[in-house]
Amino acid sequence: MKKNRKLGRGVAVVGAGMSKFGMYKDKDSKDLFAEAFNGMIASVDKGIDPNEIDALYLGNFSNDFFMHQSHWGPIISDLIGMTPKPATRTEGACASSALAFREGVFAIASGFYDMVLVGGVEEMSKRTTEEVAEGLALATVPYEGRVGFTFPGVFGAVATAYFAKYGANREHLMNITIKSHNNAPLNPKAQFPLTIRDMMNAKMESMKKKGLPAPDWQDEKAFLGDPKANPAVAWPMHLFDCCPISDGASCMLLVGEELAKNFTDDPIYVAGIGQGSGRGFHASPDMTYFEATRYAAREAYGMSGLQPEDVQFAEVHDCFSIAELVHIEDLGFFKAGEGYKAVADGATRLDGPKPINTSGGLKCKGHPVGATGVSQLFEVWTQLKGKAGKRQVPNENLRIGGAHNLGGTGGTCTFTILEKR
Amino acid sequence: MKKNRKLGRGVAVVGAGMSKFGMYKDKDSKDLFAEAFNGMIASVDKGIDPNEIDALYLGNFSNDFFMHQSHWGPIISDLIGMTPKPATRTEGACASSALAFREGVFAIASGFYDMVLVGGVEEMSKRTTEEVAEGLALATVPYEGRVGFTFPGVFGAVATAYFAKYGANREHLMNITIKSHNNAPLNPKAQFPLTIRDMMNAKMESMKKKGLPAPDWQDEKAFLGDPKANPAVAWPMHLFDCCPISDGASCMLLVGEELAKNFTDDPIYVAGIGQGSGRGFHASPDMTYFEATRYAAREAYGMSGLQPEDVQFAEVHDCFSIAELVHIEDLGFFKAGEGYKAVADGATRLDGPKPINTSGGLKCKGHPVGATGVSQLFEVWTQLKGKAGKRQVPNENLRIGGAHNLGGTGGTCTFTILEKR
Numbered sequence: 062m063k064k065n066r067k068l069g070r071g072v073a074v075v076g077a078g079m080s081k082f083g084m085y086k087d088k089d090s091k092d093l094f095a096e097a098f099n100g101m102i103a104s105v106d107k108g109i110d111p112n113e114i115d116a117l118y119l120g121n122f123s124n125d126f127f128m129h130q131s132h133w134g135p136i137i138s139d140l141i142g143m144t145p146k147p148a149t150r151t152e153g154a155c156a157s158s159a160l161a162f163r164e165g166v167f168a169i170a171s172g173f174y175d176m177v178l179v180g181g182v183e184e185m186s187k188r189t190t191e192e193v194a195e196g197l198a199l200a201t202v203p204y205e206g207r208v209g210f211t212f213p214g215v216f217g218a219v220a221t222a223y224f225a226k227y228g229a230n231r232e233h234l235m236n237i238t239i240k241s242h243n244n245a246p247l248n249p250k251a252q253f254p255l256t257i258r259d260m261m262n263a264k265m266e267s268m269k270k271k272g273l274p275a276p277d278w279q280d281e282k283a284f285l286g287d288p289k290a291n292p293a294v295a296w297p298m299h300l301f302d303c304c305p306i307s308d309g310a311s312c313m314l315l316v317g318e319e320l321a322k323n324f325t326d327d328p329i330y331v332a333g334i335g336q337g338s339g340r341g342f343h344a345s346p347d348m349t350y351f352e353a354t355r356y357a358a359r360e361a362y363g364m365s366g367l368q369p370e371d372v373q374f375a376e377v378h379d380c381f382s383i384a385e386l387v388h389i390e391d392l393g394f395f396k397a398g399e400g401y402k403a404v405a406d407g408a409t410r411l412d413g414p415k416p417i418n419t420s421g422g423l424k425c426k427g428h429p430v431g432a433t434g435v436s437q438l439f440e441v442w443t444q445l446k447g448k449a450g451k452r453q454v455p456n457e458n459l460r461i462g463g464a465h466n467l468g469g470t471g472g473t474c475t476f477t478i479l480e481k482r
Numbered sequence: 483m484k485k486n487r488k489l490g491r492g493v494a495v496v497g498a499g500m501s502k503f504g505m506y507k508d509k510d511s512k513d514l515f516a517e518a519f520n521g522m523i524a525s526v527d528k529g530i531d532p533n534e535i536d537a538l539y540l541g542n543f544s545n546d547f548f549m550h551q552s553h554w555g556p557i558i559s560d561l562i563g564m565t566p567k568p569a570t571r572t573e574g575a576c577a578s579s580a581l582a583f584r585e586g587v588f589a590i591a592s593g594f595y596d597m598v599l600v601g602g603v604e605e606m607s608k609r610t611t612e613e614v615a616e617g618l619a620l621a622t623v624p625y626e627g628r629v630g631f632t633f634p635g636v637f638g639a640v641a642t643a644y645f646a647k648y649g650a651n652r653e654h655l656m657n658i659t660i661k662s663h664n665n666a667p668l669n670p671k672a673q674f675p676l677t678i679r680d681m682m683n684a685k686m687e688s689m690k691k692k693g694l695p696a697p698d699w700q701d702e703k704a705f706l707g708d709p710k711a712n713p714a715v716a717w718p719m720h721l722f723d724c725c726p727i728s729d730g731a732s733c734m735l736l737v738g739e740e741l742a743k744n745f746t747d748d749p750i751y752v753a754g755i756g757q758g759s760g761r762g763f764h765a766s767p768d769m770t771y772f773e774a775t776r777y778a779a780r781e782a783y784g785m786s787g788l789q790p791e792d793v794q795f796a797e798v799h800d801c802f803s804i805a806e807l808v809h810i811e812d813l814g815f816f817k818a819g820e821g822y823k824a825v826a827d828g829a830t831r832l833d834g835p836k837p838i839n840t841s842g843g844l845k846c847k848g849h850p851v852g853a854t855g856v857s858q859l860f861e862v863w864t865q866l867k868g869k870a871g872k873r874q875v876p877n878e879n880l881r882i883g884g885a886h887n888l889g890g891t892g893g894t895c896t897f898t899i900l901e902k903r
Contacts, residue, residue, distance in 0.1 A: 066593075066594045066595070067593060067594070068592050068593055068594055069490045069491060069591075069592055069593035070490060070592070116757075117759075122552070123546050123552050125544050125546045125547055125552075125620055126546055126547070126552075129620060130620055130624060130627075131543070131544050131546075131547075131573065131575065131620040131621055132573070132574065132575040132620065132621040132622075132623075132889060132890050132893050132894070134573075134574055134759060134893070134894060135623070135759040135760055135761070135762075135774075135890065135893035135894055136623060136624065136893075138759040139623075139759075139761045139762075139765070143759065144758075144759045144760060144761050144773070144774070145758040145759055145760060145773045145774050145776075145777035146758065146759060146777070147757035147758060147759055147777075147778075147781075147894075148574075148759040148894070149572060149574060149581050149584075149585070149757070149894075150572065150573040150574060151570060151571065151572060151573075152552065152553070152555075152571040152572075152573055153553065153555055153556075153569075153570060153571060154552065154553040160570050163570075164570070164585055164588065166592075167585065167588040167589050167591075167592045167594065168588050170490075170588075170591075170592035170593065170594070171489050171490055171491070171587075171588045171591035171592045172487075172488060172489055172490035172591065173487045173488070173489055173588065173591070173755075173785075174487070199546055199550060199551055199552040199553065200552055200553040201553075202553075202556070202557060202560070203551060203557065206551075334594075336537075336568035336570070337565075337566040337567065337568060338538075338555060338556040338559040338560070338564065338565045338566055338567060338568055338569040339556055339565060339566060340556070340560045340565050341556075341560075344560070352565070352566045353556075353565070353566050355566070356566035356567070356568075357568075360568075364594075468553060469553050469556065472553050472555070472556035472557075473553070473555060473556055473568075473569070473570075
């Protein structure tokens, strides 16, 4: 790999919006994207004229499967009054909208366009859980899904391999779940804005009301360790290690760097973009890392000239608790095999030295797959703008944040670094 | 629209390949892409090292639906030994790989990458005709497919509107079909390398052999006008107005302009790229043109500084005969309502002043939808390189050619101009 890839023209993010994530019987993909788009418009400090937008990139994994409708680029272009301007869909499984972001960056950096809207959408909850599982399995590599090695099984195997190699155990994963659930109530867009303690107490209260003997849950880990409260899905992945089924949309507005001050006095700049591809675990000598994430990180650090220690906080793809653990190591935040100890020490909490998933992560914020990548960047942008409210990272010099997005079983991974200058 | 969009860095095409198009029970998407990739490697005059390729963009419409497998970027990246380098899928219905080409151009023009592989693939023939029709309908806008207004019906309505407005009739569409079929036997990659006269004679021969009374077909138009030989699909679209179901793959190698001479002494350059989006015919005041094509053409002409009369030949998206007719007008080659007269005069024949679809077009070359856009550019590149063999445009000063790709019912349209300098 050429060491330090650079863009010929810098790119800034001047607006961002997302719908509330959740399961909506009464909202469709267009409703959700409209909510994200209106939020984005309202977020631009000095305002923008939507007629100035030159092009749209839209990430969507498989509304083809979920909603029996493909070709979403022009549908969304029509929705927001952009036709006949170009609209392009990108697909990289759960990393689909991180790819849209990257193509928006390239389109501006090429000099061709000045203002590009990037975003993502997915509408999953109108299908049954079994159908959603079938749809998601389309994103595994052929050697995996066809033999039944679907996502919970794959990440269960990753956790087992990690445990065996580094001596971690389920309690270490519980630390991640508890931390994300502690952040979620502070995020008004989150699908599950409840702490584990809230849920534990509510469950005990309800059992008492029914006259049932209340379980002896001394703390959150006792709750998470009780197979009745937190049943196994694919050992050691239990219910609370897994992200939910969600509907949602997200978008961001990109402009050429030299134009950014027309829209805000404090633009957020794209410091580094990285993307990698992976073969699947049938071809991997070791299940405790993702080569595609490592490659994406090298590209992004190389472009930005930054090191892992410069990234002050990050959104990291936690489709399962173990995924967050493995990726904070792959991104270089912690040494391989050391991440679980750092998490146990509180390093990744909102008030720790390296806050991870301040949004609540996919686990609690929700994971409408095509919308996730840009929603992670929405969180990083919101933090850097100092607009994160109760979940604002308590650091007065917050300047650099990252977002890591994973698609499939590591088939597509991205890492993007945003920076306030 | 900003008048003349430009790229900050020029881009050249130094290699191109495509699989033979057809219906293959014994070849899958990987087999087909490998065939295209090997053809591309062999086409680079001074050779290339595939390890130098920085990234992949792959157009695919809906192998999700057709093959129950999405996330094709990393599958193809793995196939050609590119992992962990980035691989991104683009989707714009039947224009999916023209979008891949465009993103490859942006990625290089941005300065980030030097060498990018772009291509497309689709595997359709393993599904029944009814299933393929259902899959293709995913690409219509929601107001169309859901009320049964699928592709043959849409283009039948376009033809009816064109006939009513301009006084054309079915005979004028037959001129297009006959012309494309005359080109196809000259193209070794074509799915149907047969002229209409060949098929007519074969049919008469076979009927005679069976002792049946041979029909009185004086010429090709008599054959095409006989409803037994050429039954109606959605009037006035008959069987021979419609492209077939196909499997296939295509790819091209793009490099930064300043690097092109390392790979060939006569590179072909990207002179203009254009893309537009459309709302669907429910929102159109007139069914005789495609606003998205007109927008794409304005972008491409604006960037290149060229006019329609400068484009010496073109591949034009002829999913149906009427589509070719409407688009040669939308692209400015002929005035609105005048195209059918020019076609009748032979203007678009291989030896005419504006050859259209020298490859045989989608009608005869085949239309594996995700592969089509780059396969059109393959034809333009092959002609400009003077490598088109028997179908070479007979013009010693061939320098500029265009490729027009349409997705859905005009939801996504592109126009790309390649140039030899």
